Amino acid sequence: MDPIALKSEFPILHQEINGHPLVYLDNAATTQKPRSVIEAIKRYYEWDNANVHRGVHTLGSRATDAYEGAREKVARFLNAPASRQIIFTRGTTTALNIVASGYARQTLREGDEIVITAMEHHSNLIPWQQAAKATGATLKYIPLQPDGTITLEDVEATVTAKTKIVAIAYASNVLGTINPIAKIAEIAHRKGAIIVVDGAQSTPHMKVDVQALDVDFYTLSGHKMCGPTGIGALYGKEQLLENMEPIEFGGEMIDFVELYDSTWKELPWKFEGGTPMIAGAVGLGAAIDFLEQIGLDNIHEHEIKLTQYAIERLSAIEGLTIYGPRKERVGLVTFNLGDVHPHDVATVLDTEGIAVRAGHHCAQPLMRWLKVSATARASFYLYNTEHDVDRLAESLVKTKEFFGYEPIR
Ligand code: PLP
Numbered sequence: 001m002d003p004i005a006l007k008s009e010f011p012i013l014h015q016e017i018n019g020h021p022l023v024y025l026d027n028a029a030t031t032q033k034p035r036s037v038i039e040a041i042k043r044y045y046e047w048d049n050a051n052v053h054r055g056v057h058t059l060g061s062r063a064t065d066a067y068e069g070a071r072e073k074v075a076r077f078l079n080a081p082a083s084r085q086i087i088f089t090r091g092t093t094t095a096l097n098i099v100a101s102g103y104a105r106q107t108l109r110e111g112d113e114i115v116i117t118a119m120e121h122h123s124n125l126i127p128w129q130q131a132a133k134a135t136g137a138t139l140k141y142i143p144l145q146p147d148g149t150i151t152l153e154d155v156e157a158t159v160t161a162k163t164k165i166v167a168i169a170y171a172s173n174v175l176g177t178i179n180p181i182a183k184i185a186e187i188a189h190r191k192g193a194i195i196v197v198d199g200a201q202s203t204p205h206m207k208v209d210v211q212a213l214d215v216d217f218y219t220l221s222g223h224k225m226c227g228p229t230g231i232g233a234l235y236g237k238e239q240l241l242e243n244m245e246p247i248e249f250g251g252e253m254i255d256f257v258e259l260y261d262s263t264w265k266e267l268p269w270k271f272e273g274g275t276p277m278i279a280g281a282v283g284l285g286a287a288i289d290f291l292e293q294i295g296l297d298n299i300h301e302h303e304i305k306l307t308q309y310a311i312e313r314l315s316a317i318e319g320l321t322i323y324g325p326r327k328e329r330v331g332l333v334t335f336n337l338g339d340v341h342p343h344d345v346a347t348v349l350d351t352e353g354i355a356v357r358a359g360h361h362c363a364q365p366l367m368r369w370l371k372v373s374a375t376a377r378a379s380f381y382l383y384n385t386e387h388d389v390d391r392l393a394e395s396l397v398k399t400k401e402f403f404g405y406e407p408i409r
Helices: 003-007 035-048 058-078 092-107 126-135 152-158 181-190 238-243 278-294 296-315 342-351 364-370 386-403
Strands: 086-089 113-117 138-142 163-169 194-198 217-221 232-236 254-257 262-264 320-323 332-337 357-359 375-379
Touching: 035 058, 035 278, 058 086, 058 217, 058 232, 058 278, 086 092, 092 126, 092 163, 092 194, 092 217, 092 232, 113 126, 126 138, 138 152, 152 181, 163 181, 181 194, 232 238, 278 296, 296 320, 296 332, 296 386, 332 342, 332 386, 342 357, 342 375, 342 386
Parallel strands: 113 138, 113 163, 163 194, 194 217
Antiparallel strands: 086 232, 217 232, 254 262, 320 332, 332 375, 357 375
16 A cells, blocks of 8 residues: 555645645544545536436436445445445434434433443434433443553443443544454343444444444444545444334435325435435445555554554654553544643644644543543544654654643653
């Protein structure tokens, strides 16, 4: 895999920011889009655009084929048994909300437990808080180890016979921790619970096989894997999806509508009320083609190497604190530079053309656990190189000199 050659496929990356060549290190927030994805969306709007599942005319059937073809690609990409188990959503947030509203609220009773962790993104935390409040269920947390990992002993101890749902990220967007999902799924199932996996940060970076992991629900966000914004997917086991009531009602999702009652279409369409994100699905399909051509294993290997290099380079900067495990992590490094506020760090880096994230990363409970109000985060993707990491490290040294920081003790 040649990241420099791949970078040439991304038009946006070839520009100067504040007089410096752009180094884009905010990929955990959203990735950039290759030419093939941009072209697929353009071609769709220039040639095929129509509404899906309704028109009998040629454009209508082309648009439907493109949309349903993208669903087939997502199913193959995740190794889902059937494309009817893939629901198109706006992203991971919507997908998790569908499960929390459609499954959790419909099945949980007072005294039931939902088990999550404090490393969850708000998208995999607030829907469960709300479901617990609405049903009388209890929210429980698997404790975090000092390096930001969890142990299987703690999973065994936290998940009980009362637990009905375990909801957890495959990879943390702050710590980079990769959770042992297959083993957690085994524990959850043995105790009679289902497992819901937030795949926003894993799907773009490593090969995912929902059958091998034996997860009940799995989510992804297209924009974090070279696809467009506004499109994502929810995978679910067929029986669970069959038993779930839709949560959005209207056009497209119905079978028969009477004056006082209605029936729903079969899977997956009963969950896709209204006109869907057709061009978004087409773009996501093109993104999957692009990623499959490179190979997810190659992408993962590249990011592991780059992250290890970044950890080495950044650790050498006096007073810089890196959070999260040193090994077994996805391609991001979350850090603080002494007592300099991360927003100031990100602002100075931007003057050097380097884009990093700063803030709470939609993980406020995790910030509290880290005992910080915010952090900076550099996150990598297939087009980043050691040169990008060098630019980051050099600019961080300049930032440190600029602020004359006090190291955090
Ligand atoms: N979960 C994790 C771990 C994330 O990193 C994100 C986005 O940053 C989300 C969920 C939410 O994804 P989206 O905003 O695409 O719905």
